[in-house]
Amino acid sequence: MSQLCDKTAAIQPGAGPLSDQLQDLLIQGSDVQLQFEDENVPGHSIILSMCSKVISSALEVATCSTSSSGMHLLGKNSKRTASSSTVTIPMDGTSKADWLTAMAFVYPVVPQPEVTWDNLEVLLAVSSKYDMPSLLSRAGQFLTSNMEALSGKQGSKQFAWKWVIMADKAGLPDVARACIDAKISADGVTAACKTELLVGLSPASCCHLAEALARQKIASQQECVREFPTSDTMSQLCDKTAAIQPGAGTLSDQLQDLLIQGSDVQLQFEDENVPGHSIILSMCSKVISSALEVATCSTSSSGMHLLGKNSKRTASSSTVTIPMDGTSKADWLTAMAFVYPVVPQPEVTWDNLEVLLAVSSKYDMPSLLSRAGQFLTSNMEALSGKQGSKQFAWKWVIMADKAGLPDVARACIDAKISADGVTAACKTELLVGLSPASCCHLAGALARQKIASQQEYVREFLSRHMEAAQKQLVGQCSLSGLQQQYQQLLLQQQALQQLQWVTADRSSAAGTGNPCDSMELRTFKGGYANSMQELGYQATSAKPISEGKLQQLVMLLGDEADAYQQLTPAQQQQQPWYIEALLRRDACIVQYLWDSKRRPTETGRLQAAQIEVSLSASSGGQVVAQPSISKMCHASQGSRRPRSVNVQGTAGQQLAELLLQYQQCLQRSGRSIGQYMFSPLQANRQNLQQDQALSTAAMEQRVIGHLKRLGLYEGETLYSIKRGSMQHDFHVNGVSLQAVGEAADITHQQW
Structure with a gap:
C-alpha cells in the first residue's frame, strides 16, 4: 500500500512527445495537404482558415474553382485534387520544421509550448508571412514581457536591435517602439545602434527612434538614423504608424465571429446556444468528442450522460446539438478564447484561473488544463495564507487536485508548507475535496517540517472522511465495483500512519508486487464482506444477458x-x-x-x-x-x-x-x-x-x-x-x- 501513496491520483494528460502528438492531431480527419520541399504536411481547412488569412484566401480560391487560378502569395497555385476533396497548398520558402513549430501553438498539444528566445524568430517569420494575427500577438506579448532582458551584445539571443527590426517587419510596430523606449537609455544598446543594422526598419519606426534619441540627447546615434531614411515624405510619416495592428473589435466580438464561421455544432446553454466546430472541439475536449461520436453514429436518443442530457443530431440538418448542463455560457466563452485564434491572445490570470480549471476538468481538455497548470506552477511563490484573497494557497491546491493536476497541487504544498501564514491557514474544513493521495502527501510534508499543530487538523479530517466513506459503503449492495473505493480508504489509512512518521526512512516501508493483492486489501475486503452479510446485504454481480x-x-x-x-x-x-x-x-x-x-x-x-x-x-x-x-x-x-x-x-x-x-x-x-x-x-x-x-x-x-x-x-x-x-x-x-x-x-x- 505504501506504493500507492507514492503515485499520483490522476494521470497527467498528454502521451508521447509534442512532435508525435502534433502529427496525430494533424492526420486526424485532415482535408488539406501543405506542400513543402521534402514532404507534405496534413491540416484542417477550418482551423487554418481561422488562424491564417493568407491560407484562408488560398483555400477559398481552391475550393471555388478547380482551375489553375491560385494564390501567388504562396508561391504556386493551390489546387484541389480531382479524385478527392483534399486541397493541396504549396508552402514555398517555408521549411516543414518551422511550420510545425508554429502549429504546436495552434493545435491542442500537451503540455502547451511556450514562446522562448529560441523559437521567437520562427514564430515572428511564419505568423507574419501567412498573416496569423493570434500567433503574432502571442509572440509580441513575449517580447513585451521580456524587453528588459534585451542587450546591446550583437550575436546574443537577446540582441535588442535584431528584435526591434524583426518585430517591426512582422507588423508589430508598437512592440518595436516599446522596445526602443525601454532600452534607448542603456549605454550598450544605444552604442550598438549602427546604420547597417537599421535596414528593414520602417520609416515611421525610424522617426520614432530619432525622436527617442533626441529626447535622450544622444547626438552620435542621431546621425546614424539621419543617414538611413531617404524619403522626402519623412516628416509626414513621423505623424502616422506604418502598420495597422491585427485584430479588430473586442475579444468577444472576434470570438463570436470565429464561432459562427462554418459551424456544425450547437452547444446548448440555459439562456441560448453557442455555435462551434466539431473538428476543433473533438481535438480539445475528450468529453465532447465522445458526445459527438455518439450523436454522429446514431440518430436515436442515446447520448452522453456526462453532458447532462442526450446529445442529438438535428434531423433537418447536419448540425449536432450538445447540452452543456451545469456550465454557463460566459465560462465556456472564457475557455474558448484560449482555443480559438483571437487577438490579442488571452493570458491565464488569477481572475480566470478558476473558470479554466473547472471547464477544462469537466470537459477533459488536456491542453487548456496544462496551460492553467503552467500558470499556477510559475506563480506558486505568490500564494499566501490570507483566506479570501485571489492567491489563497489552499483554494488553489484543492482546485488543482480536483481538476486532475495532483503534481501541481503537491508542488504548491511543498513550496508553501514552510510559510507560517500558509501553514496556519490549513484547517480541517478547507481540506474537503482533497484526494486521499494528496492528503497523504500533505501529511508527509507536515511531518518533515515537524509542524505538530497542523498534523492534528489533517488527522481529524482524514478520520472524519474515513467514517463518511465507510457509511457510504454500507449502503452499497455490490462488491464488484468497490475496488477503487477500497484503495481510497487504504490511502487514507496510510495518510494517518504517515502523521506518526518524522525521521523514519521511507524505503523501509516500500513493498513489492501488486498492491491489489496485498494482505491489507484482502483483509479489508473479507471484513467488509462479512459486515455487509451481517447487516443483511447480499453481493450481486452484473445482470447477465440471455x-x-x-x-x-x-x-x-x-x-x-x-x-x-x-x-x-x-x-x-x-x-x-x-x-x-x-x-x-x-x-x-x-x-x-x-x-x-x-x-x-x-x-x-x-x-x-x-x-x-x-x-x-x-x-x-x-x-x-x-x-x-x-x-x-x-x-x-x-x-x-x-x-x-x-x-x-x-x-x-x-x-x-x-x-x-x-x-x-x-x-x-x-x-x-x-x-x-x-x-x-x-x-x-x-x-x-x-x-x-x-x-x-x-x-x-x-x-x-x-x-x-x-x-x-x-x-x-x-x-x-x-x-x-x-x-x-x-x-x-x-x-x-x-x-x-x-x-x-x-x-x-x-x-
Whole structure:
C-alpha cells in the first residue's frame, strides 16, 4: 500500500512527445495537404482558415474553382485534387520544421509550448508571412514581457536591435517602439545602434527612434538614423504608424465571429446556444468528442450522460446539438478564447484561473488544463495564507487536485508548507475535496517540517472522511465495483500512519508486487464482506444477458443495416455512409463478446492481423483470434499471453458472416479496416480512425444505446454479455465449470 501513496491520483494528460502528438492531431480527419520541399504536411481547412488569412484566401480560391487560378502569395497555385476533396497548398520558402513549430501553438498539444528566445524568430517569420494575427500577438506579448532582458551584445539571443527590426517587419510596430523606449537609455544598446543594422526598419519606426534619441540627447546615434531614411515624405510619416495592428473589435466580438464561421455544432446553454466546430472541439475536449461520436453514429436518443442530457443530431440538418448542463455560457466563452485564434491572445490570470480549471476538468481538455497548470506552477511563490484573497494557497491546491493536476497541487504544498501564514491557514474544513493521495502527501510534508499543530487538523479530517466513506459503503449492495473505493480508504489509512512518521526512512516501508493483492486489501475486503452479510446485504454481480435477447439485438442491427442496402443509389447518396458501417460493426462486437467470452478492453484492442476468418459451404465458418497480452496480465506476477479464441460450427459461421459483411460494407464506401478490427469514427465522419482502438466507454455507450432504442434494456452493462455467455454454456449447454473458465481465459485462482 505504501506504493500507492507514492503515485499520483490522476494521470497527467498528454502521451508521447509534442512532435508525435502534433502529427496525430494533424492526420486526424485532415482535408488539406501543405506542400513543402521534402514532404507534405496534413491540416484542417477550418482551423487554418481561422488562424491564417493568407491560407484562408488560398483555400477559398481552391475550393471555388478547380482551375489553375491560385494564390501567388504562396508561391504556386493551390489546387484541389480531382479524385478527392483534399486541397493541396504549396508552402514555398517555408521549411516543414518551422511550420510545425508554429502549429504546436495552434493545435491542442500537451503540455502547451511556450514562446522562448529560441523559437521567437520562427514564430515572428511564419505568423507574419501567412498573416496569423493570434500567433503574432502571442509572440509580441513575449517580447513585451521580456524587453528588459534585451542587450546591446550583437550575436546574443537577446540582441535588442535584431528584435526591434524583426518585430517591426512582422507588423508589430508598437512592440518595436516599446522596445526602443525601454532600452534607448542603456549605454550598450544605444552604442550598438549602427546604420547597417537599421535596414528593414520602417520609416515611421525610424522617426520614432530619432525622436527617442533626441529626447535622450544622444547626438552620435542621431546621425546614424539621419543617414538611413531617404524619403522626402519623412516628416509626414513621423505623424502616422506604418502598420495597422491585427485584430479588430473586442475579444468577444472576434470570438463570436470565429464561432459562427462554418459551424456544425450547437452547444446548448440555459439562456441560448453557442455555435462551434466539431473538428476543433473533438481535438480539445475528450468529453465532447465522445458526445459527438455518439450523436454522429446514431440518430436515436442515446447520448452522453456526462453532458447532462442526450446529445442529438438535428434531423433537418447536419448540425449536432450538445447540452452543456451545469456550465454557463460566459465560462465556456472564457475557455474558448484560449482555443480559438483571437487577438490579442488571452493570458491565464488569477481572475480566470478558476473558470479554466473547472471547464477544462469537466470537459477533459488536456491542453487548456496544462496551460492553467503552467500558470499556477510559475506563480506558486505568490500564494499566501490570507483566506479570501485571489492567491489563497489552499483554494488553489484543492482546485488543482480536483481538476486532475495532483503534481501541481503537491508542488504548491511543498513550496508553501514552510510559510507560517500558509501553514496556519490549513484547517480541517478547507481540506474537503482533497484526494486521499494528496492528503497523504500533505501529511508527509507536515511531518518533515515537524509542524505538530497542523498534523492534528489533517488527522481529524482524514478520520472524519474515513467514517463518511465507510457509511457510504454500507449502503452499497455490490462488491464488484468497490475496488477503487477500497484503495481510497487504504490511502487514507496510510495518510494517518504517515502523521506518526518524522525521521523514519521511507524505503523501509516500500513493498513489492501488486498492491491489489496485498494482505491489507484482502483483509479489508473479507471484513467488509462479512459486515455487509451481517447487516443483511447480499453481493450481486452484473445482470447477465440471455441468448435470446442477444440474438434479437444482433438480428435487429442486421435488419437495419440491410434496410440501407435496399435504398436506391440516389437515396444512399443522401444518407451518411457510416450508418450501415457502424450498425454492422456493433453487431460484430456484440456477437464476438458472446462467442469469445473476452473482456471488452481486449475486444476493442483486437487487431485485424490477429484474427482469421474462414467461411465455406462444406465446413461452415470458423473465427480464430489471438489477443495481445493485456495490461491485467502484465500486472500479475505470472504474465502470459491470453488463450486464443476459436469459434467453430454454427456460431463460427454466424460470426464469420457478420465480420465479412462489415468488411464488405467498408469496401463499398471506399474504406477498409485499419490496424484495429473495431475502430471509432473520425470527428469529421469522413473515415474510421484506423490507428485507434475503440474504447470500452464508447463500446458500452453504443451497445446500451441500441438496447434502449430497441426497447430491450433491463439494466445490463457491457460485462453482462460475457456473464450471460458463461452462464448459458454452464446451465444450458452443460459445459463443465473448468471448460467455461478456460474459454473465458479465467484461471483457477480467479474463480
